[in-house]
Every structure is written in C-alpha cells, then in structure tokens.
Amino acid sequence: MSDDPLLDVRDLKTQFHTDDGTVRAVDGISFDVDRGETVCIVGESGSGKSVTSESITRIIPIPPGEIADGEVIFDGQDLTEMSTDQLRKIRGNRIAHVFQNPQGALNPVYTVGKQIIEAIRIHKDVSKQEAREQTIDLLDRVGIPEAGKRIDDYPYEFSGGMKQRVVIAMALSCQPDLLIADEPTTALDVTIQAQILRLLGDLQDEFGMSIIFVTHDLGVVAEIADRVVVMYAGKVMERGDVYRIFENPAHPYTKALLRCRPGQGSQREAIRGSLPSMIDPPDGCRFAPRCPHAVEDCRDGDQPPMMEAEHPGHEVSCIFYQDGFDSTQLDSGPEGLSASEARTDGGESR
Amino acid sequence: MATGTDPDLTFEDVDWDAEQEHPLIDRSPVFLAQVVINAVIFGALIWDYFILNNESPTIEGLHYPAIGGDSLIGLGFWELRRPVLQFTTNGIEMTTTFSVWDVTSVEWLLMVVLAFGFFNVVVPLYQNQRMTAYYWRQFKKNKAAVASLVFLIVTFVIGFVGPVFLPPPELSLTEQYLPPMGVTAQPPGYAEPISGTLAHPLGTDHQGQDMLKLVIFGMRVSMQVGLLSMSIAVGIGTLVGTTAAHAGGIVDEVLMRYVDIQSTFPVFLLLLLLIYLYGGSLILIIALYGFFGWEGIARQVRSEALQKNEEAYIQASEAAGASQWWIVRRHIIPNTSSTIITAATLAIPAFILGEATLSFLGFADPEIYSWGQVIAGGRGDLRGAPWISTVPGFFLFFMVLAFNYLGDALRDSIDPRQEQE
Amino acid sequence: MSADAPLLEVRNLKKHYPIQRGIFGGEVGRIRAVDGVSFSVERGETLGLVGESGCGKSTAATTMLRLEEPTDGDVLFDGVDITEYDDRELKRFRRRAQMIFQDPTSSFDPRMSIGESVAEPLRIHGMSDGNRRRAIVKDLLERVGMSGDDIDRYPHEFSGGQKQRIALARALSVNPDLIVADEPASALDVSIQADILQLISDLQEEFGLGVVFISHDLGVIRDIADNVAVMYLGEIVETGPTEQVFDSPQHPYTRALIDSIPSPNPRERGMAVELTGDVPSPANPPSGCRFHTRCPEVIQPEGYDFEQSAWRSVMNFRTKVTTRQIDLDGIREFVIAETDVTDPEDVTHDQMVDAIRSDFDIPDTLSDPEAESVLSDALERVVRDEFDEASASLAEAFETVCATDSPDMVRTEAGHSASCHLHDQSVEVEPGERIAQSDD
Ligand SMILES: Nc1ncnc2c1ncn2[C@@H]1O[C@H](COP(=O)(O)OP(=O)(O)OP(=O)(O)O)[C@@H](O)[C@H]1O
Numbered sequence A: 001m002s003d004d005p006l007l008d009v010r011d012l013k014t015q016f017h018t019d020d021g022t023v024r025a026v027d028g029i030s031f032d033v034d035r036g037e038t039v040c041i042v043g044e045s046g047s048g049k050s051v052t053s054e055s056i057t058r059i060i061p062i063p064p065g066e067i068a069d070g071e072v073i074f075d076g077q078d079l080t081e082m083s084t085d086q087l088r089k090i091r092g093n094r095i096a097h098v099f100q101n102p103q104g105a106l107n108p109v110y111t112v113g114k115q116i117i118e119a120i121r122i123h124k125d126v127s128k129q130e131a132r133e134q135t136i137d138l139l140d141r142v143g144i145p146e147a148g149k150r151i152d153d154y155p156y157e158f159s160g161g162m163k164q165r166v167v168i169a170m171a172l173s174c175q176p177d178l179l180i181a182d183e184p185t186t187a188l189d190v191t192i193q194a195q196i197l198r199l200l201g202d203l204q205d206e207f208g209m210s211i212i213f214v215t216h217d218l219g220v221v222a223e224i225a226d227r228v229v230v231m232y233a234g235k236v237m238e239r240g241d242v243y244r245i246f247e248n249p250a251h252p253y254t255k256a257l258l259r260c261r262p263g264q265g266s267q268r269e270a271i272r273g274s275l276p277s278m279i280d281p282p283d284g285c286r287f288a289p290r291c292p293h294a295v296e297d298c299r300d301g302d303q304p305p306m307m308e309a310e311h312p313g314h315e316v317s318c319i320f321y322q323d324g325f326d327s328t329q330l331d332s333g334p335e336g337l338s339a340s341e342a343r344t345d346g347g348e349s350r
Numbered sequence B: 001m002a003t004g005t006d007p008d009l010t011f012e013d014v015d016w017d018a019e020q021e022h023p024l025i026d027r028s029p030v031f032l033a034q035v036v037i038n039a040v041i042f043g044a045l046i047w048d049y050f051i052l053n054n055e056s057p058t059i060e061g062l063h064y065p066a067i068g069g070d071s072l073i074g075l076g077f078w079e080l081r082r083p084v085l086q087f088t089t090n091g092i093e094m095t096t097t098f099s100v101w102d103v104t105s106v107e108w109l110l111m112v113v114l115a116f117g118f119f120n121v122v123v124p125l126y127q128n129q130r131m132t133a134y135y136w137r138q139f140k141k142n143k144a145a146v147a148s149l150v151f152l153i154v155t156f157v158i159g160f161v162g163p164v165f166l167p168p169p170e171l172s173l174t175e176q177y178l179p180p181m182g183v184t185a186q187p188p189g190y191a192e193p194i195s196g197t198l199a200h201p202l203g204t205d206h207q208g209q210d211m212l213k214l215v216i217f218g219m220r221v222s223m224q225v226g227l228l229s230m231s232i233a234v235g236i237g238t239l240v241g242t243t244a245a246h247a248g249g250i251v252d253e254v255l256m257r258y259v260d261i262q263s264t265f266p267v268f269l270l271l272l273l274l275i276y277l278y279g280g281s282l283i284l285i286i287a288l289y290g291f292f293g294w295e296g297i298a299r300q301v302r303s304e305a306l307q308k309n310e311e312a313y314i315q316a317s318e319a320a321g322a323s324q325w326w327i328v329r330r331h332i333i334p335n336t337s338s339t340i341i342t343a344a345t346l347a348i349p350a351f352i353l354g355e356a357t358l359s360f361l362g363f364a365d366p367e368i369y370s371w372g373q374v375i376a377g378g379r380g381d382l383r384g385a386p387w388i389s390t391v392p393g394f395f396l397f398f399m400v401l402a403f404n405y406l407g408d409a410l411r412d413s414i415d416p417r418q419e420q421e
Numbered sequence C: 001m002s003a004d005a006p007l008l009e010v011r012n013l014k015k016h017y018p019i020q021r022g023i024f025g026g027e028v029g030r031i032r033a034v035d036g037v038s039f040s041v042e043r044g045e046t047l048g049l050v051g052e053s054g055c056g057k058s059t060a061a062t063t064m065l066r067l068e069e070p071t072d073g074d075v076l077f078d079g080v081d082i083t084e085y086d087d088r089e090l091k092r093f094r095r096r097a098q099m100i101f102q103d104p105t106s107s108f109d110p111r112m113s114i115g116e117s118v119a120e121p122l123r124i125h126g127m128s129d130g131n132r133r134r135a136i137v138k139d140l141l142e143r144v145g146m147s148g149d150d151i152d153r154y155p156h157e158f159s160g161g162q163k164q165r166i167a168l169a170r171a172l173s174v175n176p177d178l179i180v181a182d183e184p185a186s187a188l189d190v191s192i193q194a195d196i197l198q199l200i201s202d203l204q205e206e207f208g209l210g211v212v213f214i215s216h217d218l219g220v221i222r223d224i225a226d227n228v229a230v231m232y233l234g235e236i237v238e239t240g241p242t243e244q245v246f247d248s249p250q251h252p253y254t255r256a257l258i259d260s261i262p263s264p265n266p267r268e269r270g271m272a273v274e275l276t277g278d279v280p281s282p283a284n285p286p287s288g289c290r291f292h293t294r295c296p297e298v299i300q301p302e303g304y305d306f307e308q309s310a311w312r313s314v315m316n317f318r319t320k321v322t323t324r325q326i327d328l329d330g331i332r333e334f335v336i337a338e339t340d341v342t343d344p345e346d347v348t349h350d351q352m353v354d355a356i357r358s359d360f361d362i363p364d365t366l367s368d369p370e371a372e373s374v375l376s377d378a379l380e381r382v383v384r385d386e387f388d389e390a391s392a393s394l395a396e397a398f399e400t401v402c403a404t405d406s407p408d409m410v411r412t413e414a415g416h417s418a419s420c421h422l423h424d425q426s427v428e429v430e431p432g433e434r435i436a437q438s439d440d
C-alpha cells in the first residue's frame, strides 16, 4: 500500500446540456478518499452529490452529460482519461456502486443467485460452481439467513432491506477497493437502516475497502463517516474530519444543515430559500442568497477558495475565513437579512 | 347565495350550509356558448328532419334527399351552387350527391364534431396560453411533425372549403387522359404524345374529370371519414376505458370482456352484408368503422387511466368529496388526453386507408369522389396514364404519413411526465 | 353533536383486505392492514401516528375518513358515527375533514393550475361563483406564504416545499375541522421540512384544527405531535403524550424505534439496539404478541436462564422451525460453500447443526445446560427432517407468554399506555430482563 489516497478527485466539473441551458451540476469539486476510509458526501437534494459519485466511474448519461474538466485519480490512474472499455473493467470490479433503490438494481426475471454469479464471472475466471459457492458465502456475510436456500429466490421474494443486502453482496462480489453507496438506506425504515449501516461498517472492517457514502441525513453521517464533504450547489462548502464537522462546524451552510435536523423541537430551523439555479448560478458564494451571514463581498467574483479552519485537514469555503475577516462573527446570531424576510420557501423554483 | 363578489372574501366567511344547497352548475361563458352552438346544430337537424324534409325521412332519404328540400345550412350556399348543378346534372342521383350541405347527412355529424373539437381543444389551448406555448415548444422540436401539421391543415382547409366553392369535376369526352402539367405522354386513345396544360394542372382521368378537383373532393371525403369515424371510436373508447378503469370490479370486467368479444367480431363481413342490404354509403362506412373500431383505443385508455387512478390527486379529489363522474371527467380524461389524442391521431389514417380500400374494391358509395375509387378507376391505365392512380395515391400516402408523424410528435410533446420536470 | 365528545374518536377500527384466488374470487386469507386501533383527537390537538412502512398507518388514515370502507369498528366525528353515513352526509363530512398527502408532486393534477386545484373542493361543495372562488384562493395562498399571483401557475413550476404549502391551502379551503396529514414532510428536503411543520402547527393554532399526523420519522413526530400512537403490524402498541413516550418509552418496539434513529453525535455511534429481521406479513401475523418474532426483550420461559441475546436467537430459530422455513438442502449447500466438503452426501449432521447455529447466531453451547439439551435435541431432529417433533418439543419446553397470549393495552407506571407482557402483573419478570441487551 502506498501513501497516496486511493481516490483523488481534483477540480471535477460535470455538466448536462439541456434545452434550457447547461446545468453545471458539479462545478469544480475536489476531495480524496484514503484506503479503508469512509467519506460521506452530504448536502441537500439537487446539490450534486449523486452526479459527483456517478462521475467517478462515468456512469452519468453521456450525452446530455459531460465531464467537462478535472481529474479522477484512482490508484494512480486518471479515470477521466480512460476509454469506456477500460472503465468497464474497473466498474463492478475495483469500484462498485450501490444505489438508493434496490428494486432498480436487480433484474426481476432472474434469481438473485444468477445475478450475483454473473457479476462474479464477468470479472473473474471461475467455474459456475465456484461462483455459486462464493455467492452463498457472500449472501451469508451480508446477513441473509439461509443463504443456501435464498440464493435461488427471485428479487420480489425479498423485502426492501433484504434486497439492499443482496445488492451490497453483489457489489462486494469482486472485493472492490472502493464502494460507492448513493443513499443506500434512504428508502428503508429506520430499523432496517440501522441494520444496513452496521453491516456496512462490519464489511468494511472485514474487506478493508474504502467507502464513499452519499446521503442527506446527518445522523447517518455521524454514524459511519470518517471524513465528510459538505456539498452545496455543485461546490464543496466544507470538508474535514467527522468530529470537527459535527463539533466545530465552520461553514454557515453546515451549521444550518445541523440546525434543520428533525427532533430538536423548537430549536429546529429551516434553511430559508431554495437551491439556486444550476444553469445560471449566482456570483460569489453559492450559498449567499440563503446565508444569514452574507455580506456584500460574498456576492462578488467566484466561490471563495478553500481555506484552512483552525485545524489542518479541516477546510472551508467561506469569505469569513480569509484574511481580514473574523470567523468568530459566524458564531454570533445571524446578521444582515432578518430571518423573516422574503418568502421562506424560496422564490422561483425551476 | 351572496350576490356580488367581495374581493376580501376569505374561506372562513363562507356559510357552507347555504352553499351546499346549490346544485353543481358550471356557468362559464364557454360552457354557455357550447350549449348554444350545439342547440343550433341540433335545431338544424330537427328543422331539416321534421319540417323541410318530411317527405323522405328514411335512412335512404338521408343520402338521397330531394333537391328542393334542402337544409338551413344548405340554403346559404344554394345560390352559389345552383348554376353548377344545372350545368352538370344529368340525373337525380348526381344531384343529390352534390347537396353536401344537407344537415341530415354526414355534414351534420361533422358540424357536431368540429364544434366539439373547437370547444374542447381550441378553446382550452387559447385559455391556457402558457401551457399551449409549452406544448408548442416541445412539438416544434420535431420538424417532420411540424411539416405534417402544415400539410394537414392545408389539406383540411382545401378539402373543407374547396368543394363548397368549386364546381365538381365534370365528365368530358373530349378531355380524357390529359397528362398533368409539364408532363408529356401518350395516353390510350391518342395517336401521338401530348403535353399537360395549366387548364388541368394534374391532368384528367379516363372520363375527362379534372384530377385536381377529384383530389380536392376526395380530400373532403377522406377528412369526413377520418374525423367522424375517429370521433365515434375515440368517444366510445374513452368513455369505456376510463369508466372501466375508474369503476373497477365488475364494471371493468364486463366492459373489457365485451371489448374482447367485439374485437373478434368479423366487421368486414358485417360491412359486406350491410352494403348488400342497403347499398354502399359513406355514412354506413363511417358508422361501422366508428362503432367497431374503438376496442384498441378503449384498452389503451384503460391502461393509462388505471395508472392515473393511482395518483394522489385522484385520491385528493375523492377525499374532498368529489363524485365518481367528477373525477373521471375532471381528472382522468384530461390526464389520459395524451393517450387519447395520440390514439385519435393514429386512428384517423387507419380509417382513411380503410375507406380507400373499400372504395378501391368497389364497395363504397359510387357517387362520392373517394380517392380509393379514383385509384381503382386508373388501375387499367397504369401504363398509359399512370397519373390517374398515382396522384390520389400520392396524396393518400402523404396524408397517412403526416397523421402518423403528428401522432408520434403529439405523444412526445404532451406527455405530462415531462411536464413535471 | 355533543360539545364534550372529542373531535374524532376511532374505536377498534379494522381494515382487512381479502386475498382472493381463482375465477370466483374465493377468499383464501386476509391481509390485516389495520387490526383494531383506537385513539381520539381533540380540537386543536395533533396526534402523531408513527410506525415502520407497511404497519398500516396510511390504511388507518384512509379508513378513518371512509375513503375506504372499514371492515369493523366505529369512527365518531363530533360524537356521530360516520360509518353509518349515507352519500349525502358523507359528502358533508368530507368538507369538514381534509387530507394532505405525502407526495406534493403527484397530489396535484398536472393539467390544472394551482388555482383550479385549490378551488376544487370549493367547487365540489357547491360554490359555483368563479369570482368568489378566486378571491378565497388568493387569500389562502397568501396565508400559506405564497403569492396571490401564483394562482394561474402550474404545479411543475413550484418546488416540493411550495407545493406542500399549496396542498395545505387546498385542505383549508373548505374550512375543515380535522386534517389528516399522511407523511406530509417526508418527500421534502430536510432543509425545508421544518418550515412546513411550523406552518402546519401555526395554522392549527389559528383555526383550532384537530390534526392526525402520520410519519415514519420519529424526529418529525417529536417536533410536531402533542400525543403519539406507535403502530406495529396493524395495532397500536403504545400511546401517550409525546414527551412521555419519548422520554420513557414503555414498549420494547418503541424503544427499538427510538434507538434506531442515528444520533447526530459521531461519538455515540454503534449504540443502537439492533432489531433483527423484517416486519412479518400482515396476512399472517405472529401469534401472541405480534412483535415477539423481533422483540429484543422477549420474555424468557420459566425455569431457564438464558443470555437475553441467546434467547432471542433461539426464538428466531423456533419461529423458523414452526413455519418450516429451514431448508436442509440449502444448508447442505452452504456447508459445501464454507468447508472442504464437496459431495452433499459427505456433509455430516454435526456440520449441519453448526451451520444452523451460526446462521441464527446461537452460541455453540447455551449457558443453561437444560436449555442446551432441549435445543440440541431439536437441532438434531431438524437435521433429520423431523420438523413437527422439533417444533413441538421447542414449544413445550420454551413456552413464553409472548408467543401465546396477546398482551392487553395497560396503563404503565410511566402513566401512559402500552401493550406488552412486561407490564402484565400476572407475568413474573425478573428485573434484570427488562433492560435491553446490547450485545457489544
Ligand atoms: N441527466 C441529467 N440531465 C440534466 N440535469 C441533470 C441530470 N442529472 C442530474 N442533473 C442535475 O444535476 C443537479 C445535481 O443533481 P444530483 O442528482 O447530483 O443531486 P443530489 O445531490 O444527488 O440530490 P438528491 O439528494 O435529490 O439525490 C440537479 O440540478 C439535477 O437536476
């Protein structure tokens, strides 16, 4: 093992060319993932989390999608330079995906066993019998009781949580180095979510893989992340160690996200306004139209560059961390616009 | 009910006990206009049927009305047409075919259908201009469909207006087999090649009838068959499909089993039988296609409506106290309209082709200028005078093609799934 | 109408869906979606109905509004039983009780402007004057935080949160007394959920509405509800004032649910009690306490001394034996996959037994020797394909009240009600057993 991170995403830009204009879904984001580490990408709906995770192995629809710029260095190789054929050897083999909806990931007309066996045999040269044995073993490891029997069942014979386990088993079938899970528990009940999260943690210990976990739920982040990337409107707002993000959130957006979690009674606070247009994003900080701390300088130029916030490895893109600003002002109550101003639910949607 | 409208009225002020006494009547101007227009059309029918035409109110009488006993609408054009009739008529049957504006025939149905289309397609499109603009933007993307639409509108206008003002094609023994303008050919009976002239831009047929006029009169026939059969079929299909889907249970079962039975029914044999009994007539063909051509539409509409039935807005309406009929009419039919309109657009060319086929085979009303008949007439002269068959064939082909393009494009552009985005 | 009666009182409401087979639709079973729930809602009160997906929350909502006919039970609205209403009375009731749905997108007809949609209930209930409707709708839109000018726009032009505001306006339009909201915030982004919840409670206060708020999200319920009812498999297992239920949950299921909410503190990870297995099918609910197939605190049989987690595993095994859900060929294949054995003939009984034990997480030997001997005997029989005998001996030896008797709803020491044998005075429970065992 080398010291390099397993995955290094640098200044990635992904765009979709639509009738209404170019959607800059991911607009220059960078982060890395170390070996054996879990990185959570968190942000609200439409902030570009999924597009980011899908750009890594280029499974976005092209066209209308396009990776406009940036590098995705996986184990020393730039994936953006690779041909689709080369990528195909990596997808499902060294980098595996798990999606939100397990229903869609399984073909209803084949038994789950057949599907996993095929997934194994695409990348590995093993006999059917061997693949079958491996499959039973995998199903058992993801906690499917009586794996030897359930291997011949069809997807509809599994509950939602069990299906997600099957999908995870399929993703693990080639012992990937990196597992990309896009909201794998969002469609599940809390009790089942707890099972799946624990399972992922156990499997990571067992297989030593890295995980990129995409979610909008900060509770889930707290449960499994080592490091966190907070995304907003196609940009990274803050990144850092999970403890720092939760205990000393630096960015106004992260703070707002933490405040809008349910279960806090009257302390809970919505983020007023809504995500800006990704076709024509606002100047300056993308969060400025909704930020309670925004000042004039926030609305000029580009997104503020990533600056270190107190600790190494904890970086934040907010003007208050630049020289000449005082980041402690962010801790005091919001200034500028009063919270009741404007329609709370945002003006124009799309 | 409180009269006058208080702009500051709020929902808490409403006395619902008083409000609920009122029956549900829609009093929008559009609705009233619709009632008036339909009343006029029905009035014309009754006027024609009972007062003007009571000598021959039989089925046959519908198609062979006496010249003098014409309808209200017909009267309006009477003066215009009269010289033409006098000029060409050489038998009573010929004359009757020309009195196309007779309310009691196909024309009456056509008026009803056009009025319905106007109030249910054109008016809503006008009222919801932003929605219309959206549809148009989507539709515009498909260039072939836009061309088709233009072609069909032109065809429709010519086919609708042309026969009213133009004299019908005349038999002329001196001008048989004239080639189209710019074409030089040696048709049968000619000693040497001749060239077509501007007098007959598309040439003439074996009886010396002007091809252009034949085509224009044929357009009208095709339009009538297409629109009317389609309206009958789509009307029944929509009603059956949405009712079956929304009512479910035994109603669904009975209706759909009937659809299964009817779709195995040998319509063609029935048609031959009726033609044998009553003679081939346009109205018969239209009715038969309409009443026996809706099963596919009903099935499509039902399956679409079944999906819509699951949508939360149906439940929301139900929870608000809406009746079944309200839900079918206000939610299910409008939301299956993309299926209905597509089915309608694709049904038209099928019926047009069907009628042309029947005419070609000689089963249709010999008095009408159907393209099928003209094509059949030119069959024997394919070598010497190919234009007789190919000119109407060409129009038939493009009309069918245009409807197909249009149907596809409509399906794409008014699909509400895309509207959500 | 009586002034003292609660706004809505549901008594022993049931909704069963028949499972039909064959051409004549003979009933071969029934799905007990809602199986005897009772609760009441006062004016100005919010009742939170919470439970996992498929536990019958939405069915309870639609049945209590008679959007579906209840199989049994009464629904009293203002003291009058609405299950007896005829069509006309029902329509009047529909004006007074409105519903809000989960998906703000699909709950609007895409072909109607939002003005038309909001006005629809007004029209249905007889307001035929378009100008009056328009005045009311404009006022309503403004009250829910939208602009009156939005009236002619279409649903797709609004965000989810905005649509849910409009849905609230639609529900309010006919000035109802009761609003049933089925997961109204679940489809919205967390960042705007709080807004909608705030709006609901503001409106409720302003108009004294009774609200039934259905959600699977305990956090949301905690924020909005005055009282909560926890549902499991068609039944209410615990109900009481929100604070009390969250602070001292009395039913093991409620405890597990609260525990499964991931805590936003990364230093507390992995503390949750894990509920094993899935929700059983409501077509064939477990005997006794419906939660006994998953309950981490399931009561131990008398005369044995298990580790609670081992006991839970043995119960899981017992359930599968009774329902014959153990597939010997599958286990044989599993042994082949896991060991060097290649021929199914060569798989020994011991290997099979070990495989079953590890499959169910049963320790190699139970700490109680007597229990161990019952279990190993049963395992042996199962491997020999003698399921009935195994099942009988397990049921006899390991009889637990949880699997035989269904618990009554009782008032607990905490003051609110729960239905669990742990609160049954007649059942002897050792104090230590009440504490949930977290196995790490
Ligand atoms: N195929 C596509 N064509 C056009 N735009 C797209 C496409 N896929 C995604 N987008 C746009 O990219 C932006 C980011 O979308 P993305 O799905 O990554 O968000 P997300 O953060 O994953 O949201 P969610 O939490 O809802 O999953 C959105 O504005 C979305 O509309």
Ligand code: SF4
Pocket (backbone or CB within 6 Å): A251, A252, A253, A285, A286, A287, A288, A289, A291, A292, A293, A294, A295, A298, A304, A317, A318, A319, A320
């Ligand atoms: S840069 Fe300005 S607008 Fe952006 S987060 Fe910081 S304070 Fe808010």
Ligand code: SF4
Pocket (backbone or CB within 6 Å): C251, C252, C253, C289, C290, C291, C292, C293, C295, C296, C297, C298, C299, C402, C407, C419, C420, C421, C422
């Ligand atoms: S009755 Fe038994 S199984 Fe049911 S919840 Fe209580 S302890 Fe658990």
Ligand SMILES: [Mg+2]
Pocket (backbone or CB within 6 Å): A049, A050, A051, A182, A183
């Ligand atoms: Mg996503």
